[in-house]
Amino acid sequence: MGSEKMTINCLDDFPQLGDYSSKLLLPEKEYNAMRNSLRGSFLRERKRKRDLKWFLKRMNFTMAMIILNSYRNAIKYHSKLVKYL
Numbered sequence: 001m002g003s004e005k006m007t008i009n010c011l012d013d014f015p016q017l018g019d020y021s022s023k024l025l026l027p028e029k030e031y032n033a034m035r036n037s038l039r040g041s042f043l044r045e046r047k048r049k050r051d052l053k054w055f056l057k058r059m060n061f062t063m064a065m066i067i068l069n070s071y072r073n074a075i076k077y078h079s080k081l082v083k084y085l
Helices: 015-024 028-048 052-058 061-080
Strands: none
Touching: 015 028
């Protein structure tokens, strides 16, 4: 045929694959601790990005009505019950 060889999934082409494979060889407790810390930092970063603009972009009509009704309900609760206690 020829002197050329074809390699599939060579680790030089995918350095993340070699890193992933080496992490699988860690003891289970150490691997789980590492994964939990990565997951925790990922979630903290996502929560940090949630501000008023984030919330307003995702608000829909139903959510706005729920917020409005809860505000009205709090006013009614205070006027009908709490002020007589």
